[in-house]
Amino acid sequence: MTFGGLPTRWEPSGASRGVALIAPGRAYSPSAPLLELARRALLQHGFTVQQLWWDSTTRGDDDEPEPWVRRHVQAAHAAEDADHVLVVGKSLGTLAASYAAELGLDAIWFTPLLVEPEVAEAIAANAGRQLLVGGLADDLWDPAIARELAEAGCEVLEVPDADHSLATDDAVRTAEIHLEVARAVEAFLSQV
Template identity: 80%
Template structure:
């Protein structure tokens, strides 16, 4: 499967642990740094990766949460047609894509949320309602990240990586510091996937 000539589906070496559905941001594609590093880590930890590519300018007047849910639901349904594809599903999303939090919560799906829109109570509540394992990644220089909400979610059982100087792209004006932040995020994702390796598979 391809999008504009680019592959959208990636298989790990050996037996798959499940599949990760990768939902991008409004202007942050699945090939952008955070999601590309996550893709590599997911494959390394035995997950197949199904990228969701979209053009956010086509959303029109549709509610953004419903628009995102529709795309994620379509990718999920497609995975369930693969042999064993629905056994374990993980959602990985950036910014706009984190509006899939309610979809993940309804199904108890594990999730990695990059720069979730924690200033939106409905989205934060959906993350808090999810029985799945979740990693939240954000920065204090991001106006869409709410540190108090992040602390509440951490107290409720979410894993949280909060970087003091990171903005909504998990970077700064300094190229070297941005690379350092991305390395910190990659290590957090790798460690989180390692901790969930022996997790009990839940039906989806």
């Protein structure tokens, strides 16, 4: 499968342990740094990776974001024949949290929209293992809710100076943040 000439699916070198569905952000494609790091880590850990590519500007005026994201993730999941499915979402893609919660799917949420009650509640309701990654310089990250989710069993990486892209104005610091995130993803996948 390809999207605009880019591949959207990768198979691990050995037998697959399951499928990871990558749901991007509104303006953060699956090839952007955090999701690319996740793709590589997932392959390393034996997951087949299926990226979802979308243009969120094509949503109709009456199409609310949460059901729109959910339909995309649900359709990708329905196309898979795997016992273990893991969801990776970035920002807009974290609106798939309700779907993941209903099925108890393991998940990695980059910059989840914790200020949206439906996202925080869905993450709290999910019986699957979850990693949440966000920054204190992100207006869409709520540190109090992140603490509550950590106390409830979610793994949480909170970066003090990171914005919604998990970056800063400093290129070296941004690379350091991405390394920190990659290590957290690696540790999470080692236990899934």
